[in-house]
Amino acid sequence: MASTKYIFVTGGVSSSLGKGIIAASLAKLLQARGHRVTIQKLDPYINVDPGTLNPYEHGECYVTDDGAETDLDLGHYERFLNRSTSQANNVTTGRIYQSVIEKERRGEFLGKTVQVVPHITNEIKERIQILGKSGDYDIVITEIGGTVGDIESLPYIEAVRQLKWELGDSNALVIHLTLIPYLSAAGELKTKPTQHSVKTLMESGIKADILVCRTEHELSDDLKTKLALFCNVRKEAVIQSIDASTIYDVPNLMLEEGLDIVVLRQLALSQDSWPNLDNWNDFLRRHKNPKHEITIGLVGKYVELQDSYKSILEAFIHAGAANEVRVNVESIHSEHIDDRTIKEKIRHLDGILVAPGFGERGIEGKIKAVQFARENNLPFFGICLGMQMAVIEYARNVLGLKDACSIEVNEKAKNPVISLMEAQKDITQMGGTMRLGAWDCTLEGGSKVQEAYGVTEISERHRHRYEYNNDFREQLEGAGLVTTGINPKTGLVEIVEIPEHPWFVGVQYHPEYKSTVANPHPLFVAFIKAALENSKL
Ligand code: GLN
Numbered sequence: 393m394a395s396t397k398y399i400f401v402t403g404g405v406s407s408s409l410g411k412g413i414i415a416a417s418l419a420k421l422l423q424a425r426g427h428r429v430t431i432q433k434l435d436p437y438i439n440v441d442p443g444t445l446n447p448y449e450h451g452e453c454y455v456t457d458d459g460a461e462t463d464l465d466l467g468h469y470e471r472f473l474n475r476s477t478s479q480a481n482n483v484t485t486g487r488i489y490q491s492v493i494e495k496e497r498r499g500e501f502l503g504k505t506v507q508v509v510p511h512i513t514n515e516i517k518e519r520i521q522i523l524g525k526s527g528d529y530d531i532v533i534t535e536i537g538g539t540v541g542d543i544e545s546l547p548y549i550e551a552v553r554q555l556k557w558e559l560g561d562s563n564a565l566v567i568h569l570t571l572i573p574y575l576s577a578a579g580e581l582k583t584k585p586t587q588h589s590v591k592t593l594m595e596s597g598i599k600a601d602i603l604v605c606r607t608e609h610e611l612s613d614d615l616k617t618k619l620a621l622f623c624n625v626r627k628e629a630v631i632q633s634i635d636a637s638t639i640y641d642v643p644n645l646m647l648e649e650g651l652d653i654v655v656l657r658q659l660a661l662s663q664d665s666w667p668n669l670d671n672w673n674d675f676l677r678r679h680k681n682p683k684h685e686i687t688i689g690l691v692g693k694y695v696e697l698q699d700s701y702k703s704i705l706e707a708f709i710h711a712g713a714a715n716e717v718r719v720n721v722e723s724i725h726s727e728h729i730d731d732r733t734i735k736e737k738i739r740h741l742d743g744i745l746v747a748p749g750f751g752e753r754g755i756e757g758k759i760k761a762v763q764f765a766r767e768n769n770l771p772f773f774g775i776c777l778g779m780q781m782a783v784i785e786y787a788r789n790v791l792g793l794k795d796a797c798s799i800e801v802n803e804k805a806k807n808p809v810i811s812l813m814e815a816q817k818d819i820t821q822m823g824g825t826m827r828l829g830a831w832d833c834t835l836e837g838g839s840k841v842q843e844a845y846g847v848t849e850i851s852e853r854h855r856h857r858y859e860y861n862n863d864f865r866e867q868l869e870g871a872g873l874v875t876t877g878i879n880p881k882t883g884l885v886e887i888v889e890i891p892e893h894p895w896f897v898g899v900q901y902h903p904e905y906k907s908t909v910a911n912p913h914p915l916f917v918a919f920i921k922a923a924l925e926n927s928k929l
Contacts, residue, residue, distance in 0.1 A: 396524035397659045398564040399533045400552045402600070404540045404589025405571040409606045412465030414569055414633065415535045416472035417642040421652040423473055424667030427530045430523055431469040432481045433462070434516070435537040436544040440486035444823050451699030455855045455905055456481070459829025464702050465535065467905065471706055472643070474910040483519045485544065491515060508547055516551035540568070541592045553597040562660040568593060568600035572607040581609055583619050590623040602629040602654055610634065629654050640676055640909065643669065675713050675909050682718035686920070686927045689738055691761045692747030693754035695723035701747055703904035704775070710912035711920040719920060729757030738764050743771035743923030746778030748902065752801045759785045771895040771922040773915070776856050779898030780810045783860055783888060786873040800858050809868070811861040813884075827854045831879055831901070833886040839876035840897060841887050844918035852886075852901035860885035860900065895922030
């Protein structure tokens with residue numbers, strides 16, 4: 393292919409319409425037709441990355457192999473495409489300004505006045521084209537965060553306008569995702585908000601090429617004609633996106649609506665091949681026709697907001713399909729677990745996962761949940777902070793080190809079974825300074841994790857500051873909490889297990905980030921299998 397093609401996805405009328413899912417679904421269809429596709433997210437906020445954001449603000453922080461702390465939409469991109477993303481796939485206003493200001497300080501602008509146009513917009517254009525110029529992709533889909541008309545997204549919209557003009561119509565197109573609200577009192581779908589939103593986009597010099605319309609009800613032919621006429625798009629480019637029972641249905645829905653065909657035609661690409669979605673549909677069949685049902689408790693402190701644990705919930709869906717099991721997830725707030733409530737909250741579950749997290753709040757509840765799982769042979773999966781809590785619980789209740797703790801909770805702990813790495817001790821900046829991204833791990837032959845992975849060398853993604861304290865390793869191992877995964881270079885403990893327990897595994901890394909539809913994560917698959925076996929007892 394001569395040059396990379398660019399697709400921009402903007403949003404109008406309302407936030408939370410699912411631009412990420414539409415972008416990922418279109419990418420899936422194009423990939424299934426044999427194209428090399430990636431997706432990028434531009435976020436108009438001033439944080440340099442979402443790493444410093446509370447999950448209540450922005451949902452989960454997703455981590456890439458190269459250690460970028462990114463928007464959770466990148467998780468959808470990877471889960472749909474089964475291809476790794478990187479730092480280049482997520483750009484924020486903070487990062488754009490940081491880099492322009494650094495260039496200014498280095499004198500790179502040769503005495504010119506540095507302005508939003510052209511300097512900020514040029515930086516945005518460069519960031520958009522980095523992926524295209526890498527030669528790794530035929531098509532780059534760029535999702536612009538926010539809603540058209542927002543003050544903060546204006547420089548992005550201007551950059552898209554310029555790029556579209558520079559690249560030409562057959563190399564770049566704009567998909568505008570909007571909402572067609574249904575007024576139940578009138579019994580009608582309304583197009584006016586979409587008309588306004590398309591006009592707002594036009595005021596910035598961008599004509600939408602394709603409209604994807606989120607709706608709760610089918611769009612009639614007349615309504616599509618009306619939208620096409622008033623929004624200045626061809627009728628075939630008015631695509632209905634009706635509410636789906638699962639996000640994994642959206643690629644097929646977009647296929648039925650012909651979104652990929654319209655895109656290929658406009659970008660002058662061949663429409664001959666038919667997308668091969670065999671594996672995808674096989675996953676969907678398993679997901680929708682489970683033979684069994686189990687309930688897993690997800691113990692965390694951000695449970696009020698589903699998006700906080702997005703990748704974990706999706707990993708359960710992948711692993712459920714692999715086992716042909718419906719996985720019901722019951723969120724349990726760790727602050728609500730104490731001696732009085734623990735039985736009623738956990739007894740009926742088939743397994744529990746203690747979630748990642750930061751800070752002191754809710755820690756004692758997590759430790760109690762671990763203890764219950766350990767003592768009652770309930771399958772247990774601890775991720776990051778969840779693993780650290782498993783180590784503390786074991787030290788306290790089996791080794792008898794009653795004050796065992798993490799340095800994160802008590803800096804002066806006498807028995808700091810979870811401590812700070814030397815390299816972390818002098819760090820004062822919060823952003824981007826944790827142990828991040830992919831690190832190697834060697835698995836102990838014959839362990840549950842090694843059995844699950846089927847190999848001994850793995851690489852998994854990290855996002856944490858504190859570590860298992862090797863000073864306590866001999867004692868812990870002697871008492872039965874065995875180390876089954878080690879970083880071969882640093883000797884840091886990555887995995888702990890209790891061999892006598894039906895399935896008790898704690899991992900310092902985040903397996904959930906690497907679970908995809910095509911490759912359900914082996915530890916999630918093994919955990920669900922263990923929970924299923926437990927449910928039959
Ligand atoms: N707060 C813990 C640490 O920084 C765990 C982090 C996490 O669960 N992602 O080590």
